[in-house]
Amino acid sequence: MLIKLKGVLDERTLAQIREKLSVAHFVDGKLTAGSDAQKVKKNLELRQNNDLVGEIHQLVLGALKNSNEFWWATRFKAMLPPLIAKYEPGMFYGSHLDNAVMGGDDLRIRTDVSITVFLNGPGDYDGGELTLDNGFEVMKVKGNAGDAVTYPSTFYHHVAPVTRGQRLVFVNWIQSAVSDVRKRKILYDLAILARHLRKKGQGPESTELKLTELCHQNLIRMWSQM
Known part of the structure; x- marks a missing residue:
């Protein structure tokens, strides 16, 4: 289930992040890769255990948590x-393929969902498409600055070579309260349906909206691992 989230970061937040990154020290990305990934990884990453990482994380996470679609x-x-x-x-x-379990002594999680947040736009670089393979089709993503994309961590994926400019991204992994991607898709579709019904003017007494919300909330209760 690939979901594109439009405009998660506003221009003010993007400007704050870019200002912080303009003076940041980047290191070889192989330092955070496993033995297999090291063989195919060539990028730069902000050094871990850096105060800047925490500051940027809080800015992005705050914006994500304000997004219903996230x-x-x-x-x-x-x-x-x-x-x-x-x-x-x-x-x-x-x-x-992302590791099934990630983290350290402070926090270890099962990786259910991977997320990429684009910190600059497609006009800033050529190439660099995030390419996802779910076993049936190949999908290429190149979002606008402030957009995000989420996808199951079970997908093989790669980043195409950059041929011009600079590609900046925030990458992370999420443990979901609903580990089964099929169940998450059903819940996502029900949430979108409820929003659609409200936009069409369905009120809280609408039979269609009440049944949709009843199914939605009861399935959340049934499937959530809290």
């Missing part, structure tokens, strides 16, 4: 500290 798409339970990645010409991240 909650609907992920059923957010826990999130790791992020990776802030930079790709310059010649850099890429070859096909790989």
